[in-house]
Amino acid sequence: MKLAGLVMLVGGLAFGQQVGDLKTTLARLDVTSAKFESAQAVVHKDLYNKVVRETTTQDGSVYFLKVKNGLQVGMKIGDPGARTVSYKDGVLKLYTPKNNCVQTISAAGHEGAIETFFALGFGGSGKDLEKNWVITDKGSEMQGGVKTERLDLVPRDAGVKNNYTHVEVWLDLERGVSMKQVFYAANTGDTDTAVYSNIRLNEKKVDTKPFEFKGSACAK
Numbered sequence: 001m002k003l004a005g006l007v008m009l010v011g012g013l014a015f016g017q018q019v020g021d022l023k024t025t026l027a028r029l030d031v032t033s034a035k036f037e038s039a040q041a042v043v044h045k046d047l048y049n050k051v052v053r054e055t056t057t058q059d060g061s062v063y064f065l066k067v068k069n070g071l072q073v074g075m076k077i078g079d080p081g082a083r084t085v086s087y088k089d090g091v092l093k094l095y096t097p098k099n100n101c102v103q104t105i106s107a108a109g110h111e112g113a114i115e116t117f118f119a120l121g122f123g124g125s126g127k128d129l130e131k132n133w134v135i136t137d138k139g140s141e142m143q144g145g146v147k148t149e150r151l152d153l154v155p156r157d158a159g160v161k162n163n164y165t166h167v168e169v170w171l172d173l174e175r176g177v178s179m180k181q182v183f184y185a186a187n188t189g190d191t192d193t194a195v196y197s198n199i200r201l202n203e204k205k206v207d208t209k210p211f212e213f214k215g216s217a218c219a220k
Contacts, residue, residue, distance in 0.1 A: 020138060025151070032175065036202070040061070040063045040207075041061065044057070046195075047193075058077050058081065063206050070115055073087040073088075074210075087115075090107050100215045101217060121178025134155075144179050148171055150168065151168070153166060155167075165185075168184075
């Protein structure tokens, strides 16, 4: 499967309307990225379908763990559309309990882009962000009671761009974490919004067991 298929598996009140200082924002992300070890959070997703004008809500949890060879990620989402996503050692796995099957995809050759996609505000550096996205800093806004920097990101990778025209992220620059992300689908006008809460940084132990799964390979 091409990178375009890979990215399809994963997806406030104004504080100030002035354009932000992108150079300063990226430099602050470089600092927090160097200190990042792990993050765990609760995630609430709103999936908006423009054709039927309906929003589907999902709740789940997620973790991000910096490891020797890159980034390890686990995401577990409940019904409707329950699924568990695992990214480890350059391999992306999607488990759907409804079918009790696992889809396994190698990200070989695309690890950098995939990990930057996953790490939008969770361990990603400013340098990596700038490498993979054309960035507009829209300035400071309050999100979830926290002052954030709102960035608009246009993907540089053609495969990602075929699926998402752009992504908006609301970053807590003090901690280097995302409070909110909105993915804008190409062609359809659909949006995938993720809001993160109960964010826990750099705890000594990350419990990855809830994100483990077993199942046979999905039929091709």
